[in-house]
Amino acid sequence: MKRIFLTGASGFIGSHIAEYFCKQGVDCSCLVRDARRADFLRTLPVYLVEGDILRPEILTDSLACIDTLVHTAARVSDWGRYDDFYSVNVTGTMNVMRSALHAGVRHVILTGSNASYGEESSPVVKTEDSPYNPHYPYFLDRIFPSGLNHYRDTKALACTEAMEFAARYKMDLTIIEPVWVYGEREMHTGFYEYLKTVKAGTPFFPGSDENRFHTIYVRDLARLFYLAFEARLEGVHRFLACDDDAALQRELFDMFCREAGLALPHSLPKAAVYPLALLMEAAAVLLRRPHSPMLTRAIVNIFYDNIEYSSDKATRVLGFIPEFSRAESIRRTVAWYKEKKLI
Template identity: 45%
Template sequence: MKVLLTGANGFIGSHILDRLIEMGHDVRCLIRRNSNLKNIEHIDCEYVYGDLLDCDALNKATQNVEAVIHTAAHAKDWGDYDLFYQSNVEGTLNLIKASKVNAVKKIILTSSISVYGEEHSTLAKNEKSPLNSHYKYFLDSIFPCKMNYYRDTKRIAKDKASEFAKKHNIDLLFIEPVWVFGEREFGTGFYDYLNTVRSGAKFLPGSNSNYFHVIYVKELAKAYERAIHYDFKGCEALIIGNSSPILMNDLYTMLCEGAGLKKPYNLPKYITYPVAFVMEVLWTMLRVKTPPILTRGRLNMFYDNIMFDVSKAKEVMGFEDKSDLKESIDKTIKWYQENGYL
């Protein structure tokens, strides 16, 4: 199948590209000029240069393809709201419009479980849960948490994409991954945690009781490849994750043991949260472009129950993550070590 892939040089996109090529698909990649292509330099495929705000490039990229897989996004927890909106909302709509003009049959968009909310919950959320992306952090109305910029713009993108699709009779599939780890990951927190422990940290944020939901990136890539064969209709969403959540304390213990490190002691939230808040305020007032090591958004992930029901993907698409979590973690750590990152 001829497939257009956006964000192909990124963490998740590069693994999807590997899987598509492995399964015999003909892939065209939309790449920004001057992008770092290290993740995909081993693959010979077609490039179209441009970005999600370049409508001419999008028109060219979507010509004569049967499916579009959209993974490009502004996925950070720091920065200006306008950057999040332009990439995550306007860029997504531009891609859908170009796909419509060129009669692309299957449009698969990467959404996020964050559209359902990542606040503490004792219940597993599913695709029918209400969209509740905005996390109500302490003094958020005065000092907005930038993590909400990502969450909120992904929700807006889902709303606007669905509205456009229904108006123009377009079929859309939203893939909504839980937290992703694996080789080439440097932005979702797992590598940062290991690197911080390796530097000698003895105490870090953490809890012994909260559950967290993850998926190995190579398993996620299989779900995307399967999705281009799935006959979805209307606007449909699929949450993709490991078969069950894991205690976050156990997850980080596995990570540390796999890397030959001693897991730090957990610091309670009443100690770490004020520090994170003060750092965010200072960084915001000083207009620092890079995020502080602690933010309210990052911090709450260490304490909140974040669980999802992933059964729908198995029921309707036949996808189930059957990988062994420890083996996947060990493969990830081995890659970091062999490439000089740990």
């Protein structure tokens, strides 16, 4: 039986990868920091390993007889100290790479991000041939840096160092770089937070009628990881993971609202929202708040920037075509929120 070792298995994306691989008959060992908080994973035929990517001695010992290491653990946030992002995203990733090498695991699948290519508004559809350009030049970024830039910068650095490491030691490394991911069990960012805000009765919301926003349904993403596992490509490869086309962001919000039985809020112009976000973010930084305020420069820009990528390489090399339509993906996602009484 084929065997994988999966980091970040209790997270949103990781849990779906574990579920999909189990359905394909792959033996999965899952790294979790606290097995008591891995409720969903305990419903799957997986072996739970308690540990942390910042403790490489545990990783190496757990990789015996493993075919492929799948790394999804990361610090994903728009708030926090750069050192905290670096520790998890860069140091943690390199711990994983070194542990795989020492254990004789030659095939690694790493979770990157479209953010490595930059998320600034652009008319250009970005591909794997586009240069890494993660840092967004926010207004006053030199005075108080954006936490989302900490995420982007460290993800790009982690992937760059992992690629160099794999090339040096002749390891087979495939990096899957997803765009914005949504689906069942996503409860902390994105469309779930949007639906909660709309359900609370807000009549207005930041947004544009013109910007396109690329997404991927988490079950399609999990299948792409499996295709990369089955292909076991030699050398170092990167694949952007996204739907065939980027929908207008307002159309996405409308589809979520209609499925949830909610009225779509009216869009607010960026000029009305950005100054407020700047003040809220500056105040939170000065007061050393542990969590992001409701609005930040990064959050606001996401609602107005045109962001498009191409999945042509994943289709051509791995045979990846999304299995679920956008409408079906959104229907399934909202149905899960309703079933869990989250909206």
